[in-house]
Amino acid sequence: MENRAVQPKPAASSFTRFWKDYGWAYLFILIPVLLFVVFTLYPVISAFIMSFQKYNVLKSRWIGLDNYAYMMKDDVFWKSIKNTTVFTLATVPVNIIITFVLAFFIYQMKNTWQTFFKAALYLPAVASGVTISVVWLAIYDPTSGGLLNRFLSIFGVDPVIWLGQSSTAMFSLILMSYLGAHGSGIILYLAAMGGIPKSLYEAADIDHASGWTKFSKITWPLLKPTTLYLTVTGVITSFQVFISVYLMTQGGPNFATTTIAYLIYQTAFQFSNFGLASAQSFVLAAIIIIISVIQFKFFSSDIEY
Template identity: 90%
Template sequence: MDNTLAKTKPAASSFTRFWKDYGWAYLFILIPLLLFVVFTLYPVISAFIMSFQRYNVLKSKWIGLDNYSYMLQDSVFWKSIKNTVLFTIGTVPVNIIITFVLAFFIFQMKNSFQTFFKAALYLPAVASGVTISVVWLAIFDPTPAGLLNKVLGFFGVEPSVWLGQSSTALFSLMLMSYLGAHGAGIILYLAAMGGIPKSLYEAADIDHASGWAKFSKITWPLLKPTTLYLTVTGVITSFQVFISVYLMTQGGPNFATTTIAYLIYQTAFQFSDFGLASAQSFVLAAMIIVVSVIQFKFFSSDIEY
């Protein structure tokens, strides 16, 4: 019996010492871990199970892959995928170019001017998406008194119902994206540009390198990690575009602006088909993961000079 106590005492002492050294660290980790499990992991698992059910609050029925089968045969679903892809292709590359050009010119300015432009251009990111959408509703007012129609009227262009025509509705949402939400990207680009060693440019000057050579061989390669980050986050954001569609077009006209995120909202909260909405959500998540992995695989690189 004494030998048993002798064997268990060091183990207990070791655990006590470990808890005394690291116990508080694990307690601090436990709180965010519990929040993650309760508010993220559990809902995701529940939604995944729900995607195989005809959901009802009182009693759900297991239907296997029927939700996925119905979704793949739904023309509106494929229309929403098409609109989402078009919106992504039409906004992400253009926004990155606009962001980079603005950051490049701001970087040439004095610090006081840089601070002013960074604050001014970051302001839309602070403003509510609802507020920005309401402002753009006034800009796209279809009457001749609408701001956009009035400006184009000076050039002899007839007033247009920008959000009420299938041919212009999606482009109007893209235009809204082009003229705002560049602040965060500009700050990231400016920080990356400031981190490029000046000695590289000094060496290029000694070799009589042109401005384009310095840009293509030094500036742009060293900004590729920042560009990749902005591309990945931009694609994820554009795949989930919802607020502007909900407030400005409600997916119309004729499903011209129905995105996959808005379709999920309609399916769940207007038609109360939570099982189908869950299936659509996981298809959207799979699309985002696949596109992100492809971007990292083909565009990421470690560049050192």
């Protein structure tokens, strides 16, 4: 019999080899990707298309840029942008200063006291925004039984309708922000302070550097990344403020506390104009993106890592 040469097996295709090596990895990330596509990407694309329509559940009509044109002429929309900007400028810088000062003093304490204050100050961060708003409604009660009015009565001040006057409603929401949750920022600042090498302070002590010099030349420059992060997230959060407005003022009085997020809610769920609400949402998203890019461009260059 003739000896037949053994035919070599065909080499596995590149796809087969790739699937054998990495297939399980893609299977593991398939579910998160599908969840992102179904619950995030698809709704965003649908909302973008909806912003160019006169939306109706049964049948929608394409109207092009009419929603955006109407929005640009709407006085309430510009009032909401102004209110949101005022709220942001009044709260974000002050809250960062308060957070930093609290973290700086807590960092000087012993570990036991640090743990206590971190836990105590972080508790409001895990509390429901609804719960916090209800508590502040009791504080701002316009009668003499309200906690704030009762305190002011000690000094002979008459009861103030804090949430019912255009002159005090926005201030009341801003004050609520000042005394609100600083816990997350404090934790971040404390972690950043703990990451600063002790050798830098020891070298400064050898050079007889003052406390202010050590703060301005060591502590603050190395905390700038954390400060930038808190600034960016603070601006994003303040531009989306909704719960306190919805529960405490409903945007009043006379649109004095109507923010862009609350206006979007009203337009969509009270007036059932989902196309206009979608347009307002994308304008809000564009504003947040532009502000964030500006912050990173002009402030990150001054950061030392």
